Amino acid sequence: MWKSLKLMVSFPICNKNVFRVHLITTGAVLYRIPLTWGQNKLPWKLLHAAMMLLSLILAVVGLCAVFDVHNAQKTANLYSLHSWIGICTAALFAMQWLLGFAGFLLPCSPVALRQLLKPVHVWLGSSILMLSVAACISGINEKLFFVLKAAVNGSQPYSSLPAEAVLANSLGALIVAFGLVVLMILSNGKWQRADPGPEDLTYTVRRKFPGSVLTQDSVLPLLYLYEFPR
Numbered sequence: 001m002w003k004s005l006k007l008m009v010s011f012p013i014c015n016k017n018v019f020r021v022h023l024i025t026t027g028a029v030l031y032r033i034p035l036t037w038g039q040n041k042l043p044w045k046l047l048h049a050a051m052m053l054l055s056l057i058l059a060v061v062g063l064c065a066v067f068d069v070h071n072a073q074k075t076a077n078l079y080s081l082h083s084w085i086g087i088c089t090a091a092l093f094a095m096q097w098l099l100g101f102a103g104f105l106l107p108c109s110p111v112a113l114r115q116l117l118k119p120v121h122v123w124l125g126s127s128i129l130m131l132s133v134a135a136c137i138s139g140i141n142e143k144l145f146f147v148l149k150a151a152v153n154g155s156q157p158y159s160s161l162p163a164e165a166v167l168a169n170s171l172g173a174l175i176v177a178f179g180l181v182v183l184m185i186l187s188n189g190k191w192q193r194a195d196p197g198p199e200d201l202t203y204t205v206r207r208k209f210p211g212s213v214l215t216q217d218s219v220l221p222l223l224y225l226y227e228f229p230r
Contacts, residue, residue, distance in 0.1 A: 020055050025182045027051035032191040059090045082138040089131040133179040137172040
């Protein structure tokens with residue numbers, strides 16, 4: 001699958017620290033962008049789901065790359081705290097996406113279920129974000145301890161704080177700061193979408209039967225407001 005061991009080692013680091021965290025945080029704050037307020041929520045909801053799905057795919061590919069790296073280097077799998085956090089994060093992320101798709105995108109999903117799932121979806125999303133940040137910084141620290149060993153590869157030890165350590169520590173600090181800023185945005189009630197989208201409402205559809213003055217009111221949970229023939 002991988003052309004070189006160097007590429008195989010580098011991909012999980014870039015995948016977790018750049019692509020996944022960026023996609024998760026951008027997708028999480030998508031509804032907090034003022035540009036989306038007052039517009040139809042459905043396109044933004046689809047974009048949110050697509051970004052999260054892409055992040056989930058990258059998570060799966062990254063996990064496969066990690067196992068390939070460990071197997072190629074004859075290293076044990078799933079023994080460190082970093083690996084446990086990463087596996088739990090990926091599993092929760094997959095469950096979160098499936099529940100979100102079933103609860104908020106399927107037209108047959110009842111409104112009561114959406115109202116029940118929404119606070120759980122928001123809380124679980126914030127928890128996954130924090131777990132992703134924890135996985136990133138623990139992975140960076142673990143990699144530094146493995147690589148910066150003077151007795152192994154002639155590099156300066158981690159304790160002497162070489163340039164590689166400064167760069168990696170700075171990256172970890174920026175990831176933590178970025179996660180805290182996103183959590184602040186998510187917890188700010190003033191930045192929440194004020195208007196309920198049409199897909200979140202229950203519509204009353206009035207039909208008039210041919211040759212009769214009677215009408216029938218049907219309350220239907222619809223994703224779209226369909227035009228019924230008169």
